Amino acid sequence: MVIGLLDRKLLRDLWRWRAQGLGIVLVLACAVATVVMSFSVQRSLAETRADYYHRHGFADLFATLPPAPLSLADEVRRIPGVVAAAARIVGPGGISLDGFDEPITARLVSLPERDGPAVNVLALQQGRMPAGDRPDEIVIDAGFAKAHGLGPGSRLTMSIGGHKHTLVIAGTALSPEFIFALGPGQIVPDDRRFAIVWQDRRALAAALGLGDRFNDLALRLAPGASAAVAREAVDHLLAANGVVAVVHDRERQPSHAFVESQLEELGAIGVLVPAIFLGVAVFLLHASMLRIVELQRPEIGIVKALGFDDATVGRHYVKLALALAIAASVLGLPAGVGLGLVVTEIYAGFFRFPVLHYGPDLLAVAAVMVVLGAAAMLAALQPAARAAALPPARAILPPTPTSPRAIVGEQMVVRHLGVPAVLVLRQVVRLPLRTLLTTLAVAFAVGLQIATLFSFDALDEMVDVFYGRAQRQDATIAFAAPLPFGTLADIARWPGARQVEGRLDLPARLTLRGAARDVVLAGIPADATLQRLLDTALAPVTLADDGLALSRRLAGILGARIGDRVTVSPATGRPFDLPVAAIVEQYVGLGAYMDLATLGSRLDTGPIVTGAEVKFADEDRTDFLRALQGSSMVAGYMPRTATVEAFRETMARTLTIIVSAFVAFAAVAAFAIVDATVRVALSERLRELAILRALGFGESTILLMLAGELALAVALALPLGAAVGLGLGQVIVWTLDNDLFHVPLVVGWRSYATAAGTVLAAAILSSTLAAGRVRKIDVVAALRAAAA
Amino acid sequence: MSEPERAVLMARGLAKTYGSAAGRVHALRGVDFDLARGELVVLLGPSGSGKSTLLHLLGGLDRASAGRLLFGDLDLAMLDERALTLYRRRHVGFVFQAYNLIASLTASENVALGAVGVERAIAPREALAHVGLADLADRFPAQLSGGEQQRVAVARAIVRQPDLLLCDEPTGALDSATGVVVLEALDRVNRDFATAVVVVTHNAVIGGLADRVVHLADGAIVRSWRNQARAEARNLAW
Numbered sequence A: 001m002v003i004g005l006l007d008r009k010l011l012r013d014l015w016r017w018r019a020q021g022l023g024i025v026l027v028l029a030c031a032v033a034t035v036v037m038s039f040s041v042q043r044s045l046a047e048t049r050a051d052y053y054h055r056h057g058f059a060d061l062f063a064t065l066p067p068a069p070l071s072l073a074d075e076v077r078r079i080p081g082v083v084a085a086a087a088r089i090v091g092p093g094g095i096s097l098d099g100f101d102e103p104i105t106a107r108l109v110s111l112p113e114r115d116g117p118a119v120n121v122l123a124l125q126q127g128r129m130p131a132g133d134r135p136d137e138i139v140i141d142a143g144f145a146k147a148h149g150l151g152p153g154s155r156l157t158m159s160i161g162g163h164k165h166t167l168v169i170a171g172t173a174l175s176p177e178f179i180f181a182l183g184p185g186q187i188v189p190d191d192r193r194f195a196i197v198w199q200d201r202r203a204l205a206a207a208l209g210l211g212d213r214f215n216d217l218a219l220r221l222a223p224g225a226s227a228a229v230a231r232e233a234v235d236h237l238l239a240a241n242g243v244v245a246v247v248h249d250r251e252r253q254p255s256h257a258f259v260e261s262q263l264e265e266l267g268a269i270g271v272l273v274p275a276i277f278l279g280v281a282v283f284l285l286h287a288s289m290l291r292i293v294e295l296q297r298p299e300i301g302i303v304k305a306l307g308f309d310d311a312t313v314g315r316h317y318v319k320l321a322l323a324l325a326i327a328a329s330v331l332g333l334p335a336g337v338g339l340g341l342v343v344t345e346i347y348a349g350f351f352r353f354p355v356l357h358y359g360p361d362l363l364a365v366a367a368v369m370v371v372l373g374a375a376a377m378l379a380a381l382q383p384a385a386r387a388a389a390l391p392p393a394r395a396i397l398p399p400t401p402t403s404p405r406a407i408v409g410e411q412m413v414v415r416h417l418g419v420p421a422v423l424v425l426r427q428v429v430r431l432p433l434r435t436l437l438t439t440l441a442v443a444f445a446v447g448l449q450i451a452t453l454f455s456f457d458a459l460d461e462m463v464d465v466f467y468g469r470a471q472r473q474d475a476t477i478a479f480a481a482p483l484p485f486g487t488l489a490d491i492a493r494w495p496g497a498r499q500v501e502g503r504l505d506l507p508a509r510l511t512l513r514g515a516a517r518d519v520v521l522a523g524i525p526a527d528a529t530l531q532r533l534l535d536t537a538l539a540p541v542t543l544a545d546d547g548l549a550l551s552r553r554l555a556g557i558l559g560a561r562i563g564d565r566v567t568v569s570p571a572t573g574r575p576f577d578l579p580v581a582a583i584v585e586q587y588v589g590l591g592a593y594m595d596l597a598t599l600g601s602r603l604d605t606g607p608i609v610t611g612a613e614v615k616f617a618d619e620d621r622t623d624f625l626r627a628l629q630g631s632s633m634v635a636g637y638m639p640r641t642a643t644v645e646a647f648r649e650t651m652a653r654t655l656t657i658i659v660s661a662f663v664a665f666a667a668v669a670a671f672a673i674v675d676a677t678v679r680v681a682l683s684e685r686l687r688e689l690a691i692l693r694a695l696g697f698g699e700s701t702i703l704l705m706l707a708g709e710l711a712l713a714v715a716l717a718l719p720l721g722a723a724v725g726l727g728l729g730q731v732i733v734w735t736l737d738n739d740l741f742h743v744p745l746v747v748g749w750r751s752y753a754t755a756a757g758t759v760l761a762a763a764i765l766s767s768t769l770a771a772g773r774v775r776k777i778d779v780v781a782a783l784r785a786a787a788a
Numbered sequence B: 001m002s003e004p005e006r007a008v009l010m011a012r013g014l015a016k017t018y019g020s021a022a023g024r025v026h027a028l029r030g031v032d033f034d035l036a037r038g039e040l041v042v043l044l045g046p047s048g049s050g051k052s053t054l055l056h057l058l059g060g061l062d063r064a065s066a067g068r069l070l071f072g073d074l075d076l077a078m079l080d081e082r083a084l085t086l087y088r089r090r091h092v093g094f095v096f097q098a099y100n101l102i103a104s105l106t107a108s109e110n111v112a113l114g115a116v117g118v119e120r121a122i123a124p125r126e127a128l129a130h131v132g133l134a135d136l137a138d139r140f141p142a143q144l145s146g147g148e149q150q151r152v153a154v155a156r157a158i159v160r161q162p163d164l165l166l167c168d169e170p171t172g173a174l175d176s177a178t179g180v181v182v183l184e185a186l187d188r189v190n191r192d193f194a195t196a197v198v199v200v201t202h203n204a205v206i207g208g209l210a211d212r213v214v215h216l217a218d219g220a221i222v223r224s225w226r227n228q229a230r231a232e233a234r235n236l237a238w
């Protein structure tokens, strides 16, 4: 039973090494768990959304058009590929609620006809659908209902088409169309200030004075039908009927786009971070295997001297690595699956899916097993080859220090600190591989944490820069329709108003050398102080009178540099050219800016505004809001503090959740890495320590030596780890960059301190545990074993 | 030969029991043993008779299960771990069968390790010269032969001028000629510094070197005799 005996050695080794092994297994298990968790979350959310879209007939194409007769909808239905078309009425409205003094913007949507096509079907959460004979009954979105504690039976005062209506809530609902309800000018959802209200079509038509006409189309296409082709056809048909419509697919649908960008971010970070974990774990496994082989040189020598061939010895160590990988899977898989469920549930609550499909990503499970197995073999290959190649005669000798030359300054150390100190020094300098492995392992422990923790700093920086330094208004007002410039002067006369700056948000296509992008071009005063532009060094820039300012990301998309002439084609109106005058830093959204007056002069409409930035006196806030409520021109109102809050809230419930899970894993991994390192170092030195004990060195001297080595490694690892963390962070930042959010690479001192603190705490804890082991060193047993 | 003086070490009824689930092993069953200043004792006995165990107890590496062990007025059983460590450092030198040098320290540094914290220690080079290795002071263990390594171990044990030098099969891993060189070193130390030396061995021939030969069997002293005259180490052969 030749193999049997070696396998028994393997099992005994595993048992003897369980403490050290546990650290490695734990790091590997963290990697496995992050992969499985992350992929399971992504898969579950994607499937849940797909199922939701499917069951509730989420539209594939959307069109906004001037009021048109219902017969036009019938023609649209005949377009090949169109399965269903809902002709709807969509309009703006306002809600006033007792106890909430700010204006609430509502989007009114006509309820699907009872026997109509199944498009954007509501998922009723509470109550019932409005009764056919009750035009005053409505359904409101569950998010808004929850934010204000409303439910079936509650009454709402709404202004629709300039008239006040008292409406009764029949039910609350979710809709695939409004997974996120984004109001006018909102980048992130704010449930308190924006509501979706569904009302019977006829009642809504009456309130808006539309009669038998509709102004919105939601189309579902046959499976496999091309959205682009269908869109073309719809565009064509409407144009042929003299209707100027904006037709867009799901990509431009605000809720879908938002969910998509969130899932994309999850996907990006959810692949990258686990990959980093896996890389670090494999490195640690590799380093540990190297050290195990070093440590077992005498055994390797004996086994070989007994006539086992090199391949058998090599295989032995590959098996050891595989055993560790299997142990890690046993721990990591259930942890990943379980955490995946918890995280998915949190997300499902935020994404407002009516039902949740959670399933572990079995493909990811299989993949991670294969990758881990392969990685374990890879990690073991070199150490195993080393073991296999070790000549038996050399194996039984202790490893020869690489250079027998004296180290500079060594004699001074001997003189001042004594031989034990030189032992530490030489251990570090003469066995550089061992030192390097220890330092790198600890550096990764630091780096992993920084790479996950920095997201919180980045978030703070985004808020600080975007909502602190750039946006300085108290509130942003969106008008129901473009208004003449002079309106601003009226607003400036409202009680408490201190400063009013107009803005003109103009949907436009920017083109430069074949690159094109549809954006909302914002006209703001060149000398704007309420919404400032910041250059890439975050210093305020003044808009050129006749030039464009593009956000860094948008400039990148267009390939634009300062001086390039960009063609601006407004959605309605004549195109014009402008040079790029500035590139600005903007962490949220894509931005294009130009001077408000210049923009006005370029348009047929003349100088108009679609909104305003305002600053008002705090003590006059109530009066200002009352004036605002009384004004029929306002469609949206966003206080800056509310936006910041909504932004933080959104982030807290998206990226932050999975990042928190990663941070926790990183902390566990850091502890495991440090502990494994300390334990392995102790094992390596056990024989020496026993000799020192026999020679009469006290425990404290020996502990000091161990601590000295660890302290040296940690001291080297901290700066190195910071660099590693920044490097990994940069990769994450690149991966996270999308049109909506540009996460800056900012690492605050708190993250550095946390990362260093965790590692130091781990070092202290592990050393304390090691001290226990040193105290328990059985000198006699160690010497007996050494003599054997 | 030299009449034994005052006993440095005195053991009475010394016993050591190893307990395990499989049962108890009585490694030592009540040993009385005195060691005088400047005396060289050779401990003989079959394998498993308890020689190493006795040596470990004498050197304060391990604690007796029963019995008394006095070093002067010091009762080793009364000492805590710290005091026992101090006892080892101040009074005991060890040489083991496996050379037990520290691989990353040179010969002289290994010897210096034995001098740390001991006031009356001599210079490491002097100790090395004593065992005839002055020229190899800067070599690492891996660059030394087995015999040379063992002599470094002896130098490390004597550099602190211990009261007792305890050697567990110091020649066990060496050939006869090399073994003799190591024994010469031990003999010289014993004579020059009047250090009490205990040498554990399987090799009855080495008994000729001793003032006194003690025979252990099954955890007890079964025979003990004094040599009329100590043989010269260089005249030994096996």
Ligand SMILES: Nc1ncnc2c1ncn2[C@@H]1O[C@H](COP(=O)(O)OP(=O)(O)OP(=O)(O)O)[C@@H](O)[C@H]1O
Residues within 6 Å of the ligand: B018, B019, B020, B025, B026, B027, B045, B046, B047, B048, B049, B050, B051, B052, B053, B054
């Ligand atoms: N840790 C231990 N647990 C159990 N039994 C032990 C332990 N250490 C030693 N023994 C037993 O104690 C007895 C004495 O062992 P010791 O090492 O003192 O013998 P020895 O005379 O030195 O033998 P050798 O000449 O082979 O070195 C042996 O029977 C041995 O099996």
Ligand SMILES: [Mg+2]
Residues within 6 Å of the ligand: B051, B052, B053, B168
């Ligand atoms: Mg023995």
